[in-house]
Amino acid sequence: MIQFILNNKVVKTSTNSGLTLLDFIREHQQLKGTKIGCREGDCGACTVLVGTLNGDDVNYQSITSCLSPLGNANGKHIVTIEGINLPTALNAVQKAMTDNYATQCGFCTPGFVLSITGFALANNKSRRCNDAISGNICRCTGYKSIEKAGLAIEQKLHQEEELHSIAWLIKEGFIPDYFEYIPQKLKALQYSTSSALTSLPTASVEQFSKTTKVANGTDLYVHHADKMAAQDVHLLVDEPALKGISFSDGICTLGANTTATEIAENKQLQSLFPRLKQFFKLVSSEPIRNMGTLGGNFVNASPIGDMSIFFLALNATLTIMNEDGKERQIPFQSFHRDYKVYDLQKHEILKNISFDIPTANEFFNFEKVSKRTHLDIASVNSAGRIEVSNGIITQAHFSVGGVAAIPKYLFKTNEYLLGKAMNSKTVSDAAEVLQSEISPISDVRGTSAYKRLLARQLFFAHFLELFPTQMEFDKLMAS
Template sequence: MITFILNNKTIKTPENSGMTLLDFVRYQQRLTGTKIGCREGDCGACTVLVGTLNSEGFVEYQSITSCISPLGNAHGKHIVTVEGTNLQNKLTATQHAMKANYATQCGFCTPGFVVALTGFALSNSDNNYTNALDAISGNICRCTGYKSIERAARDVVEKLENKKHQSFSWLIDNDFIPAYFETIPDRLKDLELKDLNQPKGKFVSGGTDLYVQQADNLIDNSVHLIAEKDYLKGIKIEKHTCTIGTNSTVSDLWNHTELNTHFPNLKNYLKLVSSEQIRNMASFGGNLVNASPIGDMTILFLALNSDITITTNNQKERTVALKNFYQDYKTFDLKESELIKNISFNLPTKHSYFNFEKVSKRTHLDIASVNSAIYIAVEKEVILEAHVAIGGVAAIPKYLHKTSAFLSGKPLTSTTILEASDRLQNEISPISDVRGSDNYKRLLARQLFFAHFIALFPKLFTLNDFVQHA
């Protein structure tokens, strides 16, 4: 039985674990405030909150898109729909901010915005306007009313100025959430949970890719849920090596203090990856085996010269360099019974630099036309090593073996970079599609390659150094 708390109600259901959380909420529980929009996790109309009990006894809330989340992943959690945010006989602070700023037109998107902003109020992120906008970055308004929604978000931020850390009572007293939230930690502890124990069917972690492509099949068949497998979780740093469990998410990187010190621009890179709702739920393992030629995190990990550890159901393990993992379009070195257990890479040193660039039709919440990342170690203006990856220009996420090898041992000069750019062009084979022509992608690949060096070494290079090649 799948067991969880839905708003203020304990749920025990024999429904198939592969059913979407959205369908269960709307059709089994008749909580129709959670809307059906795109069914691809893009519009945010189906946003709900997932509360997870942590080791300290607190419940941590994150927003997700319920249309591509398997019901089984709600097991042992607190799920909050827009109805679960309501107060009796008055508006919540978030609802009032939306109303006061005339931030609704047709109203279809409004529940998703209310839930996302309530999740922001419940989060431990800094209560600033930028973070509030990040919280609603995965919610789309089609009525051209977004500026009024942004004003509502600013009002929410102002009301949160005096919020106390991890304080449900403050949020209750100030009309952000109903009083029953204070009972949730103890109620989650008291749930009688049994392992769903379905070791058959397709492996599913966050589901953000699989449920876009195969929702109908997954809903009707058994799925092997792995999102709560402890051996696939966690971020560990030891002896200058970072190891990331493949159930980890982009949000886990975003919130990891030590990683952000090693990669000072990490949050700027990650902000270009999907929306907050998807960043909260999509797993790195799923991203890698999706094998999309434009996968943002795949390109990032390729440039870090990462290794992946692969495990089998009898706990045998093998290690593969990620740059050798991809073989052809959607084809990779992974057997049917195997899972990627973790990703590991060496952290930057005082002589090394990292950069990520992405071009898409819109800056945020969009897939790349071309994306690229570079890791480069330099001492006394000589390149000690370089690893360059680029997406959108081949059938696979492309590690540039020849370009990277050429750069190693060369002086850090514009001549070296221009010669490397020519080698880059010989390594890629873009095709024309909806994201641009093959010539356009070749141009982007070249310009992003130059952009890495301009961003990392602004005292050495400017755009003018590469204009003749542009």
């Protein structure tokens, strides 16, 4: 039995947990304000807010309901456009949209309104409204009027020096007054949090092996939403063993269910990687970053998976766990074996990923080229971690995506760099080695020759970014 709060209503359902939240909202609850658009998480027409209980508070995030399994709503507060309507007037966001003529046909408007409402609920003055609507597409209005509506909301929120409580947002007409009682209602829900792991003592190994295991489904549901709706799935998103970011004895460990947003917003990771938030703005949109997990990105096994390229360059280690709780560790660089083939048995799941915390002499960079700067998959992406001591390269871990059947850890290039002097000739020669170990193919994201050029230029870009005063890049780029 799945139990959650949908707007101001407690829902109890035995509907298949693999059904998309979008289809449950529209077809089972007849709430048609949540629109069906691309069904790929790109357009934002199906945006809803998910509230998760955290102590006495509820934290809200925007997600694309077309890619979210219904079972992941268990114990949560799901908010649709109908759930933020006020009794007799437009709410603050709806009024800003109308005042700035930010809607025409209206199909996309509910998604925009929810994303901006999520921005208000997030209570984070360092964010901009444009970031919150990064996953919403409008086909007819034009974005300037929508940006003006968002700016009006920013100004309204920033009038107050203090962070905004739920009570303040209710008073100012952002949300209905029932939001005040959601924490108590969530605490009162009686629901099971059993998952694929915690239920294994009573579930057979054979069942575990044959049943699809799902975290948040941002890739799986793009291709197999109908299949997932018709079968049992093991939902992993609430499994405690797969959660958390920790730092101990010089090692950072991230649970396989860690989302891209959780990584980008982690203060300690931001201190280790000062450009972390900048890197992660190149990864999908805010709703997808709120959902997409490390483990999901790795087992998706895309040759251009951003997180795979990122953590390959960190020389990370994977911990894999089977149905008995036994664990094994492997270097992440050996995980992907061939196109969509990886070192994971049917009775195993990824538990976590870990890497050595960078020292003062180590540097890291991430680069990505796609047809659009944001909200797009890469043509080629690349990352690099390098340690330099007294002008000599003592560690090198570079990776590149889009140039092989798997996310490519550059074994030969990294080996070549070790012990070499940090100068333009070393980098230029290493770029030639790089070309010898990649094998890009021509496809919709570019020709083989174009991808080879991108791999070379992104490799140079790492050094240009990390060591601008040491390199004669004018000569290097002209070579």
